[in-house]
Amino acid sequence: MKKMSSSETKAARIVHGVVVEILYTVALGLLGTCICMIVAVLAK
């Protein structure tokens, strides 16, 4: 398998980091949605 150059490795790390950060915020959004659902049921 061809070894990645350092600039390719850096680019891959950046892309991976951006994806991870976006997924983290999506997870926060899902957590908030779950809290909304649970509290709405309890408050009724």
Place this chain on the structure above:
Amino acid sequence: MKTRFGWHDLSIVLHYTGRILAGLSLLCLIPAFSSLVAGEFAVAVDFMISFGAMLTLGSGFAAFAPNGKRPGWVHGMTTAGLSWLFAMVVAALPYWLSSHYNSYLDAMFDVMSGLTTTGLVLLQDLDHVSIGINMWRHILTFVGGQGIIVLALALFTDSSGGGYGFYVGEGKDERLFPSVMHTAKSIWRISILYLVIGTMMFWFAGIQIGLTPIRAFLHGFWMYMATWSTGGFAPMSQNVLYYHSTLYQILTFIFFTLGSFNFALHAAVLRGNRRELLKNTETVSFTITMSLTLMVVIWSLTKLHVYPDLVAQIRKGFYHLASAHTTTGFMTIYPQQLANEWGDSAIAAVIIAMMIGGSACSTAGGFKGLRIGILVKAVLQETKRLMRPSSSIVVQKYSYHGVRALSEQQVRNAALVVLLYIAIFAVAVVGGCLAGFPLLESAFEAASVTGNVGLSIGVTSTTIPAGLKILYIFNMWAGRLEFMAVLASMGFIGIFFTRRKI
């Protein structure tokens, strides 16, 4: 050793303030160019006039020679504080020339609101402003989010010393690299990376909801800048509600949450340290405080039957709570709906969220999650100390780019900044009440300006007294710079003019 400030110290401050203003003048060329492309020739002339005025003033100040003396800590902090005030005065010129403002004070209010990423607006007839003015509004908030000093450090300074005082004076004390200049460049690289990604995503969303490609691009570019900087400006008066789009709301949620994260956290994750997202005191404290305030908001909205179903509660309740906690200020409801429909407990929870704010060394405002985390850890440490023999030593740790031991100095600094935030918040609440607004509404607006949020419950308008506008400008300025530069500026001016030694 007693300290005294003389003309040579003032020369240093004026010189560097001038360089920052001269650099800021170059930003006028962006809306001037976009106005020319759009055929708005009168607007382009307004921006060229403003460019000339800012460059002249900046060059005039920069002519004060520092006499070979390198700027010290106090010079850096004072320059940071004063350059924001001078920037507010000169950057209001394009607004004033556009005739969309009732007074120059209103124009300065909007500049400070943009630079501090607050997002409150006094501009008249926003739906019909020129492309140039919209470009200027959003550029101010994007640059202000990163910091005008950070921009100057990244682009206009050499590697000579004294940079750290400038950098810290703008409310950032986290070094991504040993060199402050390198740190400033890194902050801009991260922001530009996300600017490209975010603009593309917003552009796609705009086309998907039916905007023309050019309009979708401009709105995407502006909305991205306002989102990442947690500024909350929007090109239309209805704010995010204008788009009536779940996709737009999701994108704004993603990018204003990311914008509220510490730049050091972004740097760590982009270097490969993904675990920091889960372990970092700031992200943990943000998750906990947002969850707790969200519970109160949703409970209140459900009990009052404000929204017909769960989807509406999430899109309105959760979205506005997140917008408040990240100090963004995007709204999909009108201020009057907030005041009349949400109920006192939900509004109180939003006030608390606004005051807590986002992360340190980010584009967000508020106390900052790190300080909340430090103070909670300090309470735990004190509790442990009380439970153990008096001779025992209690070491409290917290996770912040590695495991660190909590020191008394950190606790004192965190408590002092939180205390100062509460103090200026209280003054703004009293100011609002004196202007005739009810207590809760005054408190909401005070939290919004002090935490640089931008959500409005209907207090901020062009008809409020000038004194209240000036008070809100001060709170936005002090809150954004986190007091150090403000105290340094006031102390420097006081010592200089009274010729006292301290």
